[in-house]
Amino acid sequence: MSFDDQQPIDYQNYLPEAPPSFRSTTTEMATTRQTEEVKAAIFMAKQFPRDQQASFNRIMLSCQRKKLAEEAEYEYPKGGSKVSGPSIRLAEVLAQSWGNIDYGLIELEQRNGESKAMAYAWDIETNTRRQIVFTVKHERKAGSTTKQLTEARDVYEVVANMGSRRMRACILGVIPGDIVDAALAECRKTLVNSYTEPLADRVRKAFQQFQEKYGVNKEMIEKCIGCAQDAFTENDYLRIGNIWKSLRDGMGKREDYFDFGAVHVPSAAELEFKAQQEAEKAKADGDPDAAE
Template structure:
């Protein structure tokens, strides 16, 4: 007779990991250990790493992509781009960085961006969600179903977090010097002032593609007088794309129809006429008020003659 109490959880066998999973986990662990061992055995020469970064920033192709800019609240937000961050990590050395998609479900992806200094064991990690939607001013929120669109959306969002991770493990003064060198690289070889180059660029757009200065300012989202070196580079790329026939004006600028231009001109004219009318009404009102004030000046004063007085 068996007097043992039955197992309330049933006769369940423990989960067994597959051989493939165990091999993958073991391989990744060995790779991390080996990377840390190599980093400790061959530490970076900071002087040589710094010199490599400065030489990289002297390349004009990198300098042109080294900074990002976008308008916010009437000001320009600027900072090191992902391209400059990658160049910094590659030349600083002994840094493991990348983006990993952890999960994909419920029309969103869970993603991790990381940067790990293998020498100092300093690590920056950011885990975030990327909804499978794309926003545009014309169409609003658009659901993504194409795997390629989803991949590009995840990569674009991951690049911004990866940039922050890389910049978090590299000394700040090295980053500042890299930005300074990129700015010097952009300015070198340009004897003509930026404002004159912008004026010529505006004239070329208007002459060859009928793109006005207002359309360029709408694309950059600031006045042409405030265009920076990076803005000029962006416009030069657009000009080359239009020149080569790789794109159309509509891909970059808001093209208004003749009817819209007529309505806009009519609205401006109506506002101008309305302003003149309001101004005339205000002048008439002021004149009436002036007459009333003059009348009050001579009524009820001590110099007024009353009946019976001489």
Template structure:
């Protein structure tokens, strides 16, 4: 009995073990940070090469198409670089540590932090925010219990904070340079005839957000046969805004107006994408 007591007393308690593990984890994280800073100092970014990589990335049509978001506010339109463009900027600028961390979960909500840290200059941006484990529906708030749903909710809310952190660290002139290069890529893009790309855009709005051709025409104020490259770019910005959660369908499109301004092409659109393409060809 005495031997067992001595052996038990000689072992650390569960609380002590937890403290040791936490201390070891903190020490390991500190060493990783020191290593990252050391490498950043040993291999500083080449500004010329960083800008060149960013410009090359912005020449990709797929990135340029998702590089901007826009949403209405107070009767005006607010636009800016999307999270996709911000991520590409961070990847190619180099020596940045950025991401989203969930700090804790409690009482049906998560406390998370988005951050971006320039390891060379020690400039850091971070935003701590709270995310409720619920999602808005037509019937009110719906609680989220599945860990995957909670993770996606935190990631979605964190993306906008992460974008702000990245854009707060990377110089503004570099961001403007990337935006202009994306605009040049869009204006000179030859991915196919304009009417085909408009048809594809209408199809995506219809399938993902139930936005019809009539609603798009009501928003722009004219028939899609009169659309130009600029209109298609603006339509893409609206789609990115909806996809990133920066705005809602109701902010852009009104069903009642669409019914009052129903065009001759509406019937063709309802029959299928082919009908729209044929009508556009005839209008030309």
């Protein structure tokens, strides 16, 4: 037999196999710890069940805080209409005050420029569980451009941002809907009663902030809300506040709320004519500076 006829030796077959106890010790320890934690949580939930009336009172008391009330509701456009609901901040307060609820966000794996994560909420007392598994690409879109994310911090932020929305949905899935509605109503009531400044002044300042930060003028806001500035109510003020938070948090773009295509940009001739009219009016009113 020649050397060419010899089969290569697979040395892996001759290596000693690691004992099962060595290979699985870490895994078994982690599994045992998690199992014991779950058992302890179930035991405590059964030993100390929630007092629904006390939990409801805690939620109502929390919703009387102005800071929470300002962050309690979001709003964004979808399909020609507006969608609003409780924010992740309110959902977290509901879970904490309702009690015996475990919730969170877990990144399952990360590879090929994307992360696979799971958001969940578990009512330990009633054994009601909601979970959502989703995939997040490591990219950030800005207008028509897409930027690939490579820094660990950027990846964490985009996964946390996408995961917070799923976690909110999971929490709201295990808490009774009437409790959520009552919390939202209490937050709106807190906002209305917590302002000492007149509504007209608050609306005027809001219009100014929209103009300075996002380039949204008075006519755009009035068209979005459907009424003139002088006719704004407390609910209309809350609506533009929700739009402000949505723009600030990146939930939507200004073009989603306001019609920039319908904005009239005055020409140079129009501006000159307007300036002449203002000068003539000032002169007629006896303004000494207008005569110069």
